Amino acid sequence: MEITLDKHSANQASIKIKLTEADYQPKVDAKLKDYAKKVSIKGFRPGKAPVSMVKNIYGTSILVDEINSILGDSLNNYIKEQSFRILGDPLPVEKVEDQIDWKKQKDFDFEYKIGFVENFELPIDENLEAVKYQIQVDDKLVDETIQNLKSQYGESTNPESVEAGDHVYGDVKAKEGDFEHTVSLDLSKITKKLAEKFIGKGKEDVVDFDAKDVKKGQWEEAFGLTEEDVKDLSGALSFTIKNVNRKAEAEMNQEFFDKIFGPDQVKTEEEFIAKVKETLQSSYDRESQVFTEEELKKTLVEKANLDLPEDFLKEWLLRANEGKVTEKDVENEFPAYSRQLIWSLISNEIARANDIKAEHADVIEKTKEMIREQFASSGLGSSMEESMDMFVDNYLQGNEGQNYMNMLTSAQNDKVLAYVQEKIKLVEKNLSIDDFKELLEK
Known part of the structure; x- marks a missing residue:
């Protein structure tokens, strides 16, 4: 067997595999003998048909299966030995002039296109600087929120x-x-x-x-x-x-306070205003964190400066989803896909280099947080804690296990971002609500 790599550019290449009869025939012969012991052919007792007859009937399909198996193993092993990281899956190159005659050919040539990025390092230290945003809730927002609540809960x-x-x-x-x-x-x-x-x-x-x-x-x-x-x-x-x-606007009384925060959670107008501000700040603290992390991702992506094999990836996406997407769909969705792919490569590299791993307990806690947020938005947050384990199990077992893998990836990303924020230089920046809205619009 002969395997060669032909790099066409910094991130695309071809892998060529040449198989001779000596590479596959021993396995094919062994498979034929084993098959002859089991197969039933009319006119012969089970397992008593001559190998030559079995070969005549099943030889081509066995040959194809064995060669495909050899190709898959050889290709995977060869890729593992390389310094680069392959993206997507190898794409077979099919040429009309290379039509295979499975009955007569002895030697076979196969070619695969691959897209990749070279291995990279991304030092995470104080030489890397990013901004930590903190949205500040002001009295104007508190007043507007209370006014809206009074209108919403009025008669x-x-x-x-x-x-x-x-x-x-x-x-x-x-x-x-x-x-x-x-x-x-x-x-x-x-x-x-x-x-x-x-x-x-x-x-x-x-x-x-x-x-x-x-x-x-x-x-x-x-x-x-x-x-x-x-x-x-x-x-x-x-x-x-x-x-x-x-x-009509609701009056600022105990009945109104109880409708908003639950029975006897606040007793006076001053306590109500303070609680509204605290709730708003908590909500914007989460938004601050999300915005900070998204901006940090952009900083890391820019720092890594990865060059994706766009042409290859577009072809791979089209062929991998054949019949489900069009070329126009791929073109429209590719910018978002490429951003996510680059972040995934960076996150995995940081995790590998710094031994960061998400554990099962992290997945469980991450799922609980998601479910609490969903129930909180429906007003049922406090009533579902006793059934939390059931909700978590049902969700993580759904979608043929893909939900679990998605939460595992999300939990690891959280750990990676937390690690990065501990190690780099973070410059804190306070934002008003209006400043934050302007940033989102950019």
Whole structure:
């Protein structure tokens, strides 16, 4: 057997494997003899058919199986001996002129395309600098949050006539064309000039306006309609009022405090304000951590400066998902895929170089955190702890074990990022909510 490597570029190559009869024939002969002992052929007792007859019937398929087995083992072993890290899987090179005649050929030539990155080192020390972001909750956000809570938990009424800030339920339709939708319109989210047309109106009253009176984004934010719903909308419109909904602000009393934080968790207005601020800060602390880690990943990716074999990876993705994706799909998704692949290579290298491993206990705790967050958002957080082990087991056993592997990878990434933040130079930077929003928009 002869194996050669032909590098076409810094990250793509071909592996050529030449097999002679001596490489495969002994294994084929042994397989034929073993098969002859078991196979049933008409006219012969089981296991008594001549080897020559077995070879005539099954010889080609046995030859193909054995050569494929030899190729797989040889290719894997050869790749393991190399200094580079292969990406994806080797792709067989199929040429029309190299059609195999399995019955007559004795020697066989095979070629595979591979994509790879060379082994790399990424020192993690104080020469590497990154920013640790801390979002600061200010009084303005606390006041806005409390105001929203008071509006959300206030008493709903259905008055006879519309006032500023009401929600107006009804039918909006075009004077010409078939545009017609039933909506709940939030008057606080349209222009003051348009909202004034609704003031004082009541049930079954009709408000006339023009599509241009609704500014960009207000169709979705105020009317609850999508861009697709209104993409060709223009000209005169009418709104027939079917109902008016108004929420009075909730009073700052014990009943309100209990609705937000549970019975007797806070007793006074001062305690309530402090609790709101604490809750907001806790939430933004998590966002600060996530943002810091994402920016740190970008820093590490830039520092590693890995050059991926894009052409090879795109071809591999297309062939590996044959029938499921198109070339356009691969082109559209490749930037996100390549970012994740580079981070995975970096994370694995840091873990290998520094003996960082996620254990089973880490996976369990990571899964519990995920489930707690999901239940918390549904308001059931405190009621599911007694069933936590069941939820964790069900999740980790799902998706044929892939959920477990995903959580294992996630837990290891967490450990890698924590290790990096301990070792490098982290410069702390406080951000206001507005500063944070500006960073996200960049």
